Amino acid sequence: MEQIRGLTIARTLADVVAEPLALVVYDMQVGIVSQLPDGADVVARVAQVLDLGRRVGLPIFHTRHISLPVQVAGVAQLRTAMDWQHRERPDEVVAPFPAEAPQTRIVPELAPRSDEVVLDKITMSAFAGTYLDIALRDCGIRSFLLAGIALEVGIEPTVRHAMDLGYLPVVVTDACGSGNAEAAHRSLDALAFAGGSLQTDIASLRAAALKTR
Numbered sequence: 001m002e003q004i005r006g007l008t009i010a011r012t013l014a015d016v017v018a019e020p021l022a023l024v025v026y027d028m029q030v031g032i033v034s035q036l037p038d039g040a041d042v043v044a045r046v047a048q049v050l051d052l053g054r055r056v057g058l059p060i061f062h063t064r065h066i067s068l069p070v071q072v073a074g075v076a077q078l079r080t081a082m083d084w085q086h087r088e089r090p091d092e093v094v095a096p097f098p099a100e101a102p103q104t105r106i107v108p109e110l111a112p113r114s115d116e117v118v119l120d121k122i123t124m125s126a127f128a129g130t131y132l133d134i135a136l137r138d139c140g141i142r143s144f145l146l147a148g149i150a151l152e153v154g155i156e157p158t159v160r161h162a163m164d165l166g167y168l169p170v171v172v173t174d175a176c177g178s179g180n181a182e183a184a185h186r187s188l189d190a191l192a193f194a195g196g197s198l199q200t201d202i203a204s205l206r207a208a209a210l211k212t213r
Contacts, residue, residue: 010168013200016143017208022136023053024126025062026148026155028110031096031103032065033149035179042149042177043109048202049147049175050110056209059139060116062106063126065154067095077122124154125161133165143168145205147175152183156191163196170198172205 001018002009010016028046033039053060068077070093081093097104099120112118119130127133136144144162146155146169155176162169171191178184191197200208 010143013170013198013204013208016168016170016198017205019143020139020141022059022061022139022141022144023049024132024144024146024148024158025050025060025106025110026126026146026158027063027065027150028106028148029064029097029103030105030107031101033107033177034103036149036177039149039177042175043107045175045202046147047109049145049172049205052202052206052209053145054113058145059135059141060112061126061132061135062110062112062116062118063130063148064104064106064118064120065097066099066104066120066122067097068122069098070095124157126154126158127161127165136167142166143170145170145172147172149177150184151176151178152180152187153178156187159191159197160194163194168196168198170200170205172202173199174201 001015002011010019025046028043033043036042073081078090078093082090085093087093106112117135119126119132121128121130123129144167146158148155155171159169159171173188188199192199
């Protein structure tokens with residue numbers, strides 16, 4: 001830990017696990033996992049991080065991406081849906097993730113417990129339009145682990161938003177899935193180049209967390 005003017009500056013994984021820490025499990029939903037050829041492998045790796053987080057007593061937040069009904073979807077929602085669904089007209093769009101639909105549920109292997117939080121969002125950043133920032137700050141948490149799907153679509157924006165809010169996010173790289181491997185590598189490279197966040201793997205995280213907690 002570096003210190004100056006009464007400020008403590010975490011910069012390494014060892015620093016992070018020594019302070020209050022949370023785990024954010026990003027969009028591990030039935031209808032998203034099923035789109036990845038290696039979805040089952042990603043679930044298994046995220047399960048390792050989730051199990052570790054539970055064993056060491058981290059506050060755990062699960063996110064879900066939901067779709068607004070098409071009848072109330074606005075410009076940005078419709079534009080994104082048209083891009084993702086390869087539609088030329090907005091009246092051809094369907095809502096892929098209604099809040100109560102089976103495909104919107106978190107996969108059973110990672111089912112949230114009663115003492116874990118589920119955040120619904122319609123944005124890519126887990127902080128935009130949710131109470132995640134308030135909840136973390138209220139617990140005195142300045143760093144969090146991040147695992148889930150998809151690295152190049154939602155996890156990178158969440159990391160960048162978190163950095164602007166003053167957090168030190170830690171991406172568990174081998175517990176993140178992607179729809180496009182090249183784009184995911186670009187995301188990790190860009191985040192590493194920009195600084196202000198950390199990247200680790202499950203083995204390193206396990207060793208660091210069990211050493212200090």
